[in-house]
């Protein structure tokens with residue numbers, strides 16, 4: 001395991017902050033990726049990871065490389081992207097969804113779900129399985145989006161590591177799964193290939209929460225473990241996007257350590273479960 | 283410059299040690315305390331309530347962008363790294379660092395970078411070397427480094443590793459760490475009092491300096 005990249009001690013933290021702001025501004029102006037309002041501490045770690053991997057001395061030298069060599073930009077993009085995910089991550093969330101949200105969804109003739117920041121798709125397949133078991137998949141459409149085209153490709157393929165199936169099976173059972181989890185996949189290509197019928201109702205597409213607009217009205221929006229990478233001002237902006245994209249009484253699901261408390265939208269929602277599941281009420 | 287943040291890292295045997303440190307903090311303690319304890323992913327709320335039973339300070343689990351309030355204790359959730367930003371905490375699900383998530387190093391390093399010399403870092407009992415690098419960084423930025431006396435630790439690996447990286451750290455038994463913090467604070471406040479005279483008070487001065495001083499090895 002390589003050592004954690006660190007800015008040298010002699011580095012003045014204010015100067016470093018200025019250089020990072022300039023780097024992010026340059027990336028935005030030149031490449032259009034807007035990381036300017038991401039949470040500073042985390043983006044800083046990722047930037048230093050790239051600086052040391054490229055053998056560079058400081059942030060400004062990385063800016064020079066990034067602007068003149070698109071391949072360095074690509075490598076930095078991969079570093080900035082944190083895609084860790086799992087099927088039925090936080091089983092309690094899916095259990096609460098099954099028990100408290102599904103009855104509400106039954107009242108709709110057609111259900112639109114948006115997975116914002118779906119990464120490699122595990123969350124989307126989990127939701128498709130849940131809707132299937134509740135008899136709602138046929139009248140649902142799941143829009144699964146992410147900023148990162150590489151992870152979307154993997155999501156479309158629907159092949160997940162075999163060695164994680166035991167963990168996922170346990171999660172599935174804790175989440176209130178009704179069948180044998182192994183019914184949903186076959187071992188293939190050194191992985192677990194999930195039943196393609198699950199994605200017949202899924203549309204995968206690239207979407208940037210920072211710069212793109214809403215593209216529909218949704219009954220459910222799940223955005224889990226994505227907003228933690230944004231600073232508060234950007235979180236509030238994205239919450240406005242979600243609020244505007246939800247139907248009245250629509251459902252917003254967040255990651256288990258996220259909350260609406262620090263956004264300006266707390267009063268617009270009612271929390272309907274002990275998990276981070278909210279209902280738009282005004 | 284007064285201390286503004288305490289970060290504590292521990293692993294194996296940490297619950298017991300944490301309880302002692304928290305219950306040893308002086309009355310009216312007014313710094314935010316961030317606790318990173320390695321543990322199983324299903325044990326979050328349990329740890330919070332087990333600690334709450336031993337301190338009048340408010341103990342809560344970190345949520346993303348939690349604001350750091352004086353005298354509150356923030357416990358890192360299992361499976362997330364906690365990063366310190368000026369005035370608040372951010373979470374990340376980035377890969378485990380040297381097999382740990384939460385990683386003590388991640389929290390300590392970000393604390394050192396955000397709070398510099400205003401940080402007090404404490405490494406206690408544990409069975410791996412997480413926290414040593416982070417404590418080094420806190421010390422390098424001028425913050426205070428405290429390590430639990432390895433001979434009194436349930437598992438000496440972590441404090442020993444921290445002392446190897448930060449030989450100048452103050453060494454104390456868990457029962458004495460609270461008093462040591464109070465003394466560090468009092469010393470600073472005494473030194474800074476004239477300069478601070480025109481500023482609004484930052485809460486009452488910490489008690490301490492009364493009992494026997496904790497053992498300090500260098």
Ligand SMILES: C[S@@+](CC[C@H](N)C(=O)[O-])C[C@H]1O[C@@H](n2cnc3c(N)ncnc32)[C@H](O)[C@@H]1O
Nearest residue numbers: 082085117119146147148208209210224225226
């Ligand atoms: C940690 S993953 C979360 C995956 C899944 N939702 C979960 O909770 O397991 C975060 C994802 O957010 C995506 N992301 C980061 N910034 C984004 C943006 N501006 N717009 C859309 N997605 C973004 C990343 O590419 C990454 O796949």
